[in-house]
Amino acid sequence: xxxxxxxxxxxxxxxxxxxxxxxxxxxxxxxxxxxxxxxxxxxxxxxxxxxxxxxxxxxxxxxxxxxxxxxxxxxxxxxxxxxxxxxxxxxxxxxxxxxxxxxxxxxxxxxxxxxxxxxxxxxxxxxxxxxxxxxxxxxxxxxxxxxxxxxxxxxxxxxxxxxxxxxxxxxxxxxxxxxxxxxxxxxxxxxxxxxxxxxxxxxxxxxxxxxxxxxxxxxxxxxxxxxxxxxxxxxx
Numbered sequence: 439x440x441x442x443x444x445x446x447x448x449x450x451x452x453x454x455x456x457x458x459x460x461x462x463x464x465x466x467x468x469x470x471x472x473x474x475x476x477x478x479x480x481x482x483x484x485x486x487x488x489x490x491x492x493x494x495x496x497x498x499x500x501x502x503x504x505x506x507x508x509x510x511x512x513x514x515x516x517x518x519x520x521x522x523x524x525x526x527x528x529x530x531x532x533x534x535x536x537x538x539x540x541x542x543x544x545x546x547x548x549x550x551x552x553x554x555x556x557x558x559x560x561x562x563x564x565x566x567x568x569x570x571x572x573x574x575x576x577x578x579x580x581x582x583x584x585x586x587x588x589x590x591x592x593x594x595x596x597x598x599x600x601x602x603x604x605x606x607x608x609x610x611x612x613x614x615x616x617x618x619x620x621x622x623x624x625x626x627x628x629x630x631x632x633x634x635x636x637x638x639x640x641x642x643x644x645x646x647x648x649x650x651x652x653x654x655x656x657x658x659x660x661x662x663x664x665x666x667x668x669x670x671x672x673x674x
Contacts, residue, residue, distance in 0.1 A: 583598060
């Protein structure tokens with residue numbers, strides 16, 4: 439019985455309010471299409487169920503320890519490199535470690551902050567809608583970047599987080615504003631429909647994921663600002 443309840447809880451997760459208008463449209467189209475054709479009625483019903491699935495917003499159990507950086511997105515780690523941060527973030531023009539998580543259309547698209555801290559600034563940049571898996575998408579695609587100001591070992595650290603629209607995505611939605619104080623794992627936005635999130639970390643940060651690894655927003659630990667050996671942490 440407990441296993442059954444756990445399965446139901448994991449399957450019937452809440453739907454984010456951003457998805458409500460699309461679900462209503464899907465229901466209306468399903469009814470209209472079903473009136474004229476049973477086949478197209480089923481097609482629109484399946485699409486409506488997929489929209490419900492796309493906008494799911496499950497609860498997450500976030501690991502907490504000084505220096506941990508958790509994934510801001512569900513998806514696959516597709517890039518780990520050392521690059522200059524985007525100029526619009528106004529970070530020092532020195533190389534930083536970039537970890538990119540690519541979200542396909544079947545991943546949960548609600549994004550979560552990777553560290554506890556204050557949002558120093560938010561900057562939206564219009565652009566193209568290239569495949570978000572490409573490296574050049576960081577420079578060419580429409581994106582929304584923010585700088586998180588956190589503390590590690592009592593010292594201030596600035597981290598860049600950039601939502602990047604993809605080939606299908608046409609809308610980046612933000613839930614926060616500059617100056618907001620957020621806890622690690624809190625929701626800060628979402629992207630419709632297939633996209634990427636880049637995290638820019640100081641060089642010397644210990645990356646704890648590998649290319650191709652599946653990441654879970656608010657749960658998977660991407661990196662440790664302090665480097666050093668493995669260490670324990672608690673979850674909230």
